[in-house]
Amino acid sequence: MPSAAVLLSWYDRHRRRLPWRETADPYRIWLSEIMLQQTTVTAVAPYYENFLTCFPNVQALAAAPVEAVMRAWAGLGYYARARNLHACAQAVAARGEFPRTLAELEALPGIGTYTSSAIAAIAFAAPVVPVDGNVERVVARLFAIEDPLPAAKAAIRTAGQSLRSADRPGDFAQALFDLGATICTPIAPACGICPWARDCAGQKQGIAEELPRKVRRKQRPLRHGAHFWLMDRSERILLRRRPPRGLLGGMTELPGTPWRAERWPEAEALAHAPMPAPWRPAGEVRHGFTHFELHLALYAATVPSIEADGFLRPAADLHDEALPSLMRKCVAACIDRASTNASSSRRKPGSSPLATAPESALPFESS
Numbered sequence: 001m002p003s004a005a006v007l008l009s010w011y012d013r014h015r016r017r018l019p020w021r022e023t024a025d026p027y028r029i030w031l032s033e034i035m036l037q038q039t040t041v042t043a044v045a046p047y048y049e050n051f052l053t054c055f056p057n058v059q060a061l062a063a064a065p066v067e068a069v070m071r072a073w074a075g076l077g078y079y080a081r082a083r084n085l086h087a088c089a090q091a092v093a094a095r096g097e098f099p100r101t102l103a104e105l106e107a108l109p110g111i112g113t114y115t116s117s118a119i120a121a122i123a124f125a126a127p128v129v130p131v132d133g134n135v136e137r138v139v140a141r142l143f144a145i146e147d148p149l150p151a152a153k154a155a156i157r158t159a160g161q162s163l164r165s166a167d168r169p170g171d172f173a174q175a176l177f178d179l180g181a182t183i184c185t186p187i188a189p190a191c192g193i194c195p196w197a198r199d200c201a202g203q204k205q206g207i208a209e210e211l212p213r214k215v216r217r218k219q220r221p222l223r224h225g226a227h228f229w230l231m232d233r234s235e236r237i238l239l240r241r242r243p244p245r246g247l248l249g250g251m252t253e254l255p256g257t258p259w260r261a262e263r264w265p266e267a268e269a270l271a272h273a274p275m276p277a278p279w280r281p282a283g284e285v286r287h288g289f290t291h292f293e294l295h296l297a298l299y300a301a302t303v304p305s306i307e308a309d310g311f312l313r314p315a316a317d318l319h320d321e322a323l324p325s326l327m328r329k330c331v332a333a334c335i336d337r338a339s340t341n342a343s344s345s346r347r348k349p350g351s352s353p354l355a356t357a358p359e360s361a362l363p364f365e366s367s
Helices: 004-014 026-036 041-054 058-063 066-073 080-095 102-106 113-124 133-142 153-161 169-183 266-270 315-320 325-347
Strands: 222-231 236-241 280-288 293-302 311-314
Touching: 004 169, 026 041, 026 080, 026 113, 041 066, 058 080, 066 080, 102 113, 113 169, 133 153, 133 169, 222 325, 236 315, 266 293, 280 325, 293 325, 311 315
Parallel strands: 222 293
Antiparallel strands: 222 236, 236 311, 280 293
C-alpha cells in the first residue's frame, strides 16, 4: 500500500501556494471548491479574491441579492453553481454554521459527494478522501483500474478511500490534488519523480499514461442563433435577463433568438429583433458548451430611443453586468466591429458606421 507519510513529505516540500490553503475556515474552503469545479486554478484565483471582498463571510453572501452574486460570478461559467452557492449560503446562515458530517454537508444545495468530502477533510479533519478528476487519475493508475470511465468511478472511489491519512486528512487531500495536477498529469506523467512510483501498478505494467480509460464521446451537436446589439443616442445598450433556470440561468444577455439546429436566415432572425431598426450584420461568435457548439450571428443598430422589453445600461458600465463569457464575446465583437466601421468612416466621409463606446471601458475576457 502506498505510504501516506511519503506523499505528505513530498507535499510539504512541493505544495502549491494557493490562497484557499491559508485557512481552515469552512466558508472559504467551500467557496474555493465550488469555484474550482470544472475550472482551472489560474482562472479561479482572481475570482476567489474578488468574491471574498464582496462577500467576506457566509452571512454576507446569504444576505446579498442573487443578482449581485451572479455579477461577481460572471465569466466563471456553469452558472447553476452560483445560484446554488447563494441558496447554500442562506441554508448555512439559517442554521448558524456549516455542518460537520458528510450527510449534512451533502444535503446542502450544490454540494455533492466530492465537495462534502473536501470540506469535511480540509475544514474539519474528517478521515475521508475527496475524489476529484485529479485524484481519479492518480487512483486509476496507482491500482491499474482498467475499466473505462464512468463505469470505473465506484471502484476508483473505493480504492481512493483506502489511501486515507488519519493524522493530516486535509493536507493529504491537498497532496493528492497536487500530485494529480503537477506529476500524475493526463499526458506525459512525470513518473520518474513521483513519490509513489514504486507502488504504482499502472507504471509497473507500462499502462499508466493510458489510464483512466474513457468511453469515446460523441461529437457535440451544432446549434445556431442570432443576438442583437441595440444602442440609443446616450450610448445605452438594451439587455435582458435569462430565465432563472436552465442554461445560463439568471444571467444577463443581449436580446436574441432561440438556439436551434438550423441556421437562421437573416430575414427570419431579424423577425426576432427587439424592435424595428436599421439592423446591420456585426460579425459572428462561436462558443463551446459542454453538450453542444454554438454559432451566433450578430446584428447591431443605433436608434434615437429604445422602446423594447428589457433594460438599458451604459456601454461603459457593461463590465459590471452579469454577462457570461458567451455574451462578453458578443459584446467584444460588436465593439470591435463598431470601432472598425468608425475608422472607415473617418477615411470615407458619408458612410454610416455603428455608434461606438470607448474600447477601454469594456475590459472583457476573450473566452
